[in-house]
Amino acid sequence: MNRVRNLGEVWLEMKEAKKIFKTALAEGRTFVLEHEAKDIMRAYGIPIPPYSAATTADEAVAKARGIGFPVVLKILSKDILHKSDAGGVKINLRSEGEVRKAFNEIIENAKNYGREKGIDVDLSRGVFVSDFADMGTEIIVGVTKDPQFGHALMVGLGGIFVEVLKDVSFRLIPFTESDAREMLKELKAYKILEGIRGEAPRDVDALVKIMLSVSKMVEENPEITELDCNPTFVYKVGEGALVVDARILIDNPSKKA
Amino acid sequence: MPTVSSGSTESIDIFFNARSVAIYGASASQNSVGQAIIQNFIKPQYTGKVYAVNPKYNQVLGVPCYPTLQEIEEDVELVVVAVPARITPRVFEDIAAKGIKAAIIISGGFSETGPVGAELEDEVVTIAQKHGIRVIGPNCVGVVDTHSHIDTFFLPEYRCGRPRPSNVANISLVSQSGAFAAAISDWTAELGLGISKLISLGNKCDIDDDDLLSYLADDSTTQVICYYTEGYDELKGRTFFDTAKKVTPYKPILVVKSGKGSKARAAASSHTGSLAGSDRIADAAYEQSGVIRVDNFEHMFDAAKALAMQPAAKGDRVLMITNGGGLGVMTTDALEALNLAIPSPSEELNKRLHERLPAYCAVGNPIDVVGDTDASRYDAVFKEAIESGEYDMFVVGMLLQTPSLGMDITNVIANYQRMSGLPFVVVSMGGAFTTKAGEIMELMGVPTYATGEKAALAAEALAKYGEIKYGDKFNKTLVSDKP
Numbered sequence: 001m002n003r004v005r006n007l008g009e010v011w012l013e014m015k016e017a018k019k020i021f022k023t024a025l026a027e028g029r030t031f032v033l034e035h036e037a038k039d040i041m042r043a044y045g046i047p048i049p050p051y052s053a054a055t056t057a058d059e060a061v062a063k064a065r066g067i068g069f070p071v072v073l074k075i076l077s078k079d080i081l082h083k084s085d086a087g088g089v090k091i092n093l094r095s096e097g098e099v100r101k102a103f104n105e106i107i108e109n110a111k112n113y114g115r116e117k118g119i120d121v122d123l124s125r126g127v128f129v130s131d132f133a134d135m136g137t138e139i140i141v142g143v144t145k146d147p148q149f150g151h152a153l154m155v156g157l158g159g160i161f162v163e164v165l166k167d168v169s170f171r172l173i174p175f176t177e178s179d180a181r182e183m184l185k186e187l188k189a190y191k192i193l194e195g196i197r198g199e200a201p202r203d204v205d206a207l208v209k210i211m212l213s214v215s216k217m218v219e220e221n222p223e224i225t226e227l228d229c230n231p232t233f234v235y236k237v238g239e240g241a242l243v244v245d246a247r248i249l250i251d252n253p254s255k256k257a
Numbered sequence: 258m259p260t261v262s263s264g265s266t267e268s269i270d271i272f273f274n275a276r277s278v279a280i281y282g283a284s285a286s287q288n289s290v291g292q293a294i295i296q297n298f299i300k301p302q303y304t305g306k307v308y309a310v311n312p313k314y315n316q317v318l319g320v321p322c323y324p325t326l327q328e329i330e331e332d333v334e335l336v337v338v339a340v341p342a343r344i345t346p347r348v349f350e351d352i353a354a355k356g357i358k359a360a361i362i363i364s365g366g367f368s369e370t371g372p373v374g375a376e377l378e379d380e381v382v383t384i385a386q387k388h389g390i391r392v393i394g395p396n397c398v399g400v401v402d403t404h405s406h407i408d409t410f411f412l413p414e415y416r417c418g419r420p421r422p423s424n425v426a427n428i429s430l431v432s433q434s435g436a437f438a439a440a441i442s443d444w445t446a447e448l449g450l451g452i453s454k455l456i457s458l459g460n461k462c463d464i465d466d467d468d469l470l471s472y473l474a475d476d477s478t479t480q481v482i483c484y485y486t487e488g489y490d491e492l493k494g495r496t497f498f499d500t501a502k503k504v505t506p507y508k509p510i511l512v513v514k515s516g517k518g519s520k521a522r523a524a525a526s527s528h529t530g531s532l533a534g535s536d537r538i539a540d541a542a543y544e545q546s547g548v549i550r551v552d553n554f555e556h557m558f559d560a561a562k563a564l565a566m567q568p569a570a571k572g573d574r575v576l577m578i579t580n581g582g583g584l585g586v587m588t589t590d591a592l593e594a595l596n597l598a599i600p601s602p603s604e605e606l607n608k609r610l611h612e613r614l615p616a617y618c619a620v621g622n623p624i625d626v627v628g629d630t631d632a633s634r635y636d637a638v639f640k641e642a643i644e645s646g647e648y649d650m651f652v653v654g655m656l657l658q659t660p661s662l663g664m665d666i667t668n669v670i671a672n673y674q675r676m677s678g679l680p681f682v683v684v685s686m687g688g689a690f691t692t693k694a695g696e697i698m699e700l701m702g703v704p705t706y707a708t709g710e711k712a713a714l715a716a717e718a719l720a721k722y723g724e725i726k727y728g729d730k731f732n733k734t735l736v737s738d739k740p
Contacts, residue, residue, distance in 0.1 A: 144538075146538040147491055147535070148488060148490075148491065148492065148535055148538070148539070149489075149495050149535070150492055150495040169541070170540070170541035171545050172495070172498060172538070172541060175545065
């Protein structure tokens with residue numbers, strides 16, 4: 001893995017992230033919006049499905065056509081952290097008609113959500129339009145900031161492995177490539193990545209690369225307090241991996257004494 | 258040996274090697290802390306100078322007593338503070354005026370009691386920092402150094418034994434808890450385990466786990482560093498991790514950490530946060546930095562003894578040799594459960610062993626040289642097995658209930674260990690005679706255990722540390738159940 005990057009590149013990555021964090025804090029947010037999270041991911045070379053944003057139904061349709069069907073639409077608002085709870089997510093949209101309908105529903109749901117909560121939901125950013133990624137092996141890659149040890153990265157297989165079996169492993173950030181591979185081997189579900197019951201082995205190298213990129217991102221942006229790449233889909237060997245959904249929470253420096 | 262630390266270890270060395278000590282709060286009343294401490298320093302083993310400080314007395318137990326440090330004409334290198342918390346700031350002004358750079362605050366009543374105590378502690382820290390005084394404590398029992406005989410434990414020796422150094426290898430323990438430090442002092446004294454230093458850190462207002470790790474890493478009398486910790490101050494876990502990473506390739510670190518429950522994470526709003534919990538992160542940090550975490554003190558000292566006395570294993574292949582079948586099977590079961598490899602001898606080695614052993618000996622793994630053996634069959638097995646290069650480590654069952662096995666077995670074991678440079682672990686199971694034999698074995702440098710299970714844990718520690726020390730060069734033959 002190429003650990004040496006040119007300085008200009010580092011600067012661009014960091015600049016992108018810092019700009020986004022500044023905007024978020026200026027709006028009183030300690031979370032970044034989905035398209036912002038994806039912009040940061042992209043700056044760090046983390047593979048994500050093609051995406052865009054749209055503020056009108058017509059624009060959503062045009063963007064969807066550009067990306068290619070099927071697509072996913074999600075609400076983008078500084079007032080909505082949990083998008084599904086606000087009816088702000090529509091997946092597997094296969095036609096222009098479906099996209100148009102979904103856009104209108106999402107905006108309507110967001111307004112209703114605002115009425116229930118008694119807030120005037122900001123809708124100026126419209127919706128996030130993204131490629132509906134093919135299902136892969138579901139992985140969660142996450143970051144937490146421990147009060148004693150600082151930032152640590154977690155990895156585990158998604159679904160019941162994380163929810164029920166708590167089958168996850170941790171390393172402090174930064175860590176080496178061999179640490180990353182060891183982390184995966186510590187998982188009880190590691191066999192699934194190696195391919196069981198005739199399934200092709202998964203692209204572990206691509207996953208390791210994502211883990212190292214996230215580690216680098218957090219090392220360079222310590223204001224990140226929590227991060228979830230959930231789900232991350234890992235495909236067959238040679239076919240890579242995609243971070244389908246990303247969430248980043250940041251520290252509010254003004255809250256500190 | 259690489260040096261981990263900067264200049265700060267010099268300022269810590271004085272706590273273990275001070276040639277003149279003042280006991281602030283020395284007392285003539287029996288069973289008081291101020292008396293117990295001065296009693297330690299008037300023992301003939303401590304060859305430095307000792308002074309008492311207390312305005313109430315002219316002398317305490319024959320030691321000259323002064324109202325303040327400044328009235329002592331000679332230099333004082335270390336002060337032990339055993340006065341009520343509220344007067345410690347005044348005591349520290351006196352320490353600063355005398356120009357002393359090291360103080361141990363035994364007294365409690367500081368941050369552990371609440372905001373008022375915390376304020377006092379801050380006050381003391383401010384004075385200490387201003388004058389460059391390093392502080393251990395408060396709320397601790399301080400230090401025991403078995404070489405210099407600096408001993409600030411306020412527990413009388415008839416209640417709390419003091420360990421001794423060994424000529425072979427020594428362990429040092431850093432404990433957040435004073436009570437555990439004392440119990441371990443007493444316990445290791447009884448076990449006869451070689452100890453170099455015991456340090457109780459208390460509230461860690463200045464010197465913490467990380468400072469001592471840097472110091473002990475470079476301390477030639479410490480072969481293994483042990484920790485008892487309940488947790489770290491904010492981000493101090495991180496600095497401990499950073500230092501530990503540099504130390505573990507050349508000196509083993511063992512940790513017992515309590516506080517496995519998590520509470521701080523309950524409010525976390527992300528998925529990862531809710532799954533983390535500090536203890537899982539601590540586990541990861543230990544793993545990543547090569548610190549070996551163990552579940553309890555018994556396991557810690559069994560492992561530490563092996564790591565102090567023996568070289569790290571360069572691979573996971575263990576040969577068990579025994580003069581009792583049951584012990585062989587019990588021990589190999591335990592080794593297997595701990596993920597160590599127990600390969601059978603190759604055809605070639607098998608043939609050689611059969612040539613040299615009576616037909617009724619069982620050659621395999623374990624190798625049973627049976628109950629009527631003397632030391633010569635062990636000798637034959639060691640020679641052939643070492644020459645074969647098929648094993649990285651030896652676990653030797655030495656059942657001395659049979660009179661045919663003489664005490665020369667200890668020489669045979671020790672010689673082959675030394676010549677081969679491979680780690681050996683001995684099981685000597687039984688009563689008074691075997692315990693004595695075990696002590697003799699350990700004087701010769703080979704760690705000896707009362708059960709096969711304990712010996713297996715020791716072997717596991719030698720393999721685990723080998724993996725940490727040698728990394729990819731460690732010969733791991735056993736592939737776990739993962740394909």
